[in-house]
Amino acid sequence: MLPLPDFKDYIIQNALFTDQHKILLTVSGGRDSVLMAHLFKLSGYDFGIAHCNFNLRADESQRDESFVRMLAATLGVPFHVIHFQTRAYASEHNISTQMAARELRYTWFEQISIAQGYDLIAVAQHQDDAIETVLLNLTRGTGIAGLHGILPKRGKLVRPMLFLSRQQIDQLIEANNIDYVEDSSNLSANYARNKIRLKVIPQLKEINPNFGETFEHNIQRFADTELVLQNVIATLKQELFVDKQGVIHLSIAKVKALNPIRLLLFELLRPFGFSEHTVGDLTSALDKQSGTSFYSTSHRIVIDREDLIISSLSNQEQPLVFIYDLATVVPLLNHQIMISYADVPFFERSANRAFIDADKLIFPLVVRSRQEGDKFIPLGMKTFKKLSNFLIDEKIPLSEKDQIPLVLNGNGEIVWIAGLRQDNRYKITRATKKTAIFELLPSR
Incomplete structure (x- = not known):
């Protein structure tokens, strides 16, 4: 039996959507997204299924597409599919195959949702995905925002499966005899996320058998901490930011009084595209002479007498x-x-x-x-x-x-x-x- 009450409760508690919304489900054919499709069908929601064929796994890619096409037909819902030349796109844009697949699919999901009148896009990420994301962010380096895991809703993306763990999904698939296809690349430890899932998390569970539940509580604490920080930053912006015709002035004396200065200044400047490294250099240079400049891809900060001045790079010069x-x-x-x-x-x-x-x-x-x-x-x-x-x-x-x-x-x-x-x-x-x-x- 499928956990319909828990599924609907999670959707309501997190205000993901209502019966009035039309949802586009992203379905790969794996157990997570297939279970999501069945839960949507049994709950009576209005939805369609979208599938991306990345042409990365030869016969497997075609097998997955055929399976998802049949699933949509069985459930009696619209089916949308697209074929990508993922390796060529990755080579052209000088990015990894994984990053190319991510860019391609989310761009297409947005396009098809607009073209076909879908209100929201549902992805089947679950609790373990959230844990993997936090561990991956910690490994690569992150601010407080990287510790809240995967949010239930962000823009048009909704994640209604976050109330389930991978183990619970496996048990539900087996108990209800639900067919799915296995992506062989998920079993490879060549990818960083897979390495965390296949090697790191099992070791952590040996130390703490309740690691998943414990980490979920930690993620919630991180999310609460981020909310507190966001409120502090909002207050500081009102106190420190002086807008003069689109150019932001901050008193250097007030910036120096921030504690901890690097954390708070980074959070204040992050919306302007400044990296943590650049903010660190800026913090060390606050006592230097006027004229010292720091750049992000979109803005410039200048130390100018008693102020830090933030201006858009697009507004630097008067056009001819x-x-x-x-x-x-x-x-x-x-x-x-x-x-x-x-x-x-x-x-x-x-x-x-x-x-x-x-x-x-x-x-x-x-x-x-x-x-x-x-x-x-x-x-x-x-x-x-x-x-x-x-x-x-x-x-x-x-x-x-x-x-x-x-x-x-x-x-x-x-x-x-x-x-x-x-x-x-x-x-x-x-x-x-x-x-x-x-x-x-x-x-x-």
Whole structure:
């Protein structure tokens, strides 16, 4: 007899889905996924079956597909199948065969669920899979998030079999005479996960016969600990993160006060893609001079005077923009420049507004970010000044320097450092006949 009450209770307690949902079951043909399919059928849920043929085990792959196709027909549910050239994909993307199979199947599961109107995707991972995952993460190195095992629900993925151990599944399969197919690769110790399952866990069970139950309790404690840490991190983000137009500032003094600093700083910076190693280097460098930078694949952190500044790599530079005429609005990275004509030569100036002698302009004008060697004559001065020195004098944070728009004349001379200073060579005088007004405005 199958454990329908326990199955349904687990689904309800973990809010996995309801009778109103349509579920796509991922079925390999092994005992775990086959038992899941039978439990779904007996419970009356609306579901279909998806099977991936990875073409990795010659005749076995075809045998598995035929078996799952027959299972779906027997249960009277829709069947979806796809064939992958897994080794070719792994070679093309320079990844392992296992990783290739994982990427291919989950991408397809998502695609087929959308195309066929399935609400959720069910996988048949069980308690022992969760234990193997934690041990594997511990072996490779992990943060607290790697210790909670396999979550019952994550996004569209649901795992309704986590209430059962591998031994319980084996007993149910045998007691109910349920047919399944055996994947011979599961018996090979060549894969890290299989090695843990076949060699490590049996040794641990010799030390503690109740190892599975004990470890399940530990996993729950880890999950509770992670929840506490998440709450702490959420509070720290509110206290430490200051958002200035999409750039995050953190007080170095407050960061130094964190305890334990490496753990908390890593959890704060992990959403920006920073590794534990990089955060360790950053922690050691907090007392270094301004300008020291650290990178993830998506963000940069700069030590800038009293702050750590986090900015997106995609927002580092002002893209090149050409201006072919005046009387226009020019969209920029974080702002826009409005340009207009005026016949009256004298106006009240401000940092965000420049009044330029229009007759000195050569089109097209260019808007870009700073470059090595840039120099100009600041308004009111007679000699050149390096842009880099000017920005230092203005105390512009490093994270913002590459985002400042520079308006250049067609001859390459800087006309205006938008929002800061115009060039003295383009100021209006009593001889000016036509004035161009450049105004820096927020993006709409």
